[in-house]
Amino acid sequence: MQFIKYTVAGTLFGFVLTKAEVISWFRIQEMFRFQDFHMYGIIGSAVLVGLVSIQIIKWFGLKDIDGRPITILPKDTTHMKQYIIGGTLFGFGWALTGACPGPLFALLGSGITVILIPILSAIAGTYTYGALMERLPH
């Protein structure tokens, strides 16, 4: 029950994704063809709001609702190749499915049952990465 608050937050997030049409395969195509500002406006304004929020949290040293200080771990900068290789591979998948992980789950909720296939394939992809990771360049 202690995790219900995250489900509420997720519901809000999933609802916004559908109303923003971010979960639309067509919108992702429009973005990768540079034919509309919509997706760039969403990502850009989301980053701007996130950036300002994080600065406020850091500046005032805000705590979470349980009173613990908020800490945001920096990303690992010792192995940089993984970001361009993994990022590009994800980009292939993003353009093919027209959905990143959040939208995949929201699309499933909207009633498109065949989205279970890319979700199960993504789990298989993650499993394969876990099995092969020691042999991959990072």
Place this chain on the structure above:
Amino acid sequence: MFEWLIQPWPWYVAGPVIGLTVPLLLILGNKEFGISSNFRHICAACLPGRIPFFQYDWKLEGSWNLMFVLGVIIGGFLGGYVFQNPQPIALSSATIADLEQLGLTDFSGFVPSEVFSWGNLFSIQGLIIMVLGGFLVGFGTRYGGGCTSGHAITGLSNLQLPSLIAVIGFFIGGLVVTHLFYPLIF
């Protein structure tokens, strides 16, 4: 009065609300917004095998995020089914023209019904888009350490260079598929 529940939201409303997910999760419990980790948690929960990458306490690290994703599914149900927008998405005419050239005719839903159907799953096109595409989403996000939420939103918000590199990769991959591969598989 409740039209905003049905109608699409403009980018300047939706984007800031999506951005607020970052501080919301930090304040709710010091959690870092990122969806793709859940694929790893599911692997660790269901089929850890002897792979070290999946040997960790997924309940401790991942329960909150799996519950968040459950909410995303509910949110998709509410926004995309219960309060579904009956109008087709207002795509740019240039995109519609390009996609018509690829052979698509149905622009009514969130996904092209000609491609995303159980009947199309075992065609070459269906396998490439749904199975290979999904596989690359799962493989690439874990290899690169995050997806659009973890890198593009959270990472860029926190001015992380690795996230900027990853996002450049997302676009290299997406542009290559859209402009070079799509003419071949449609």
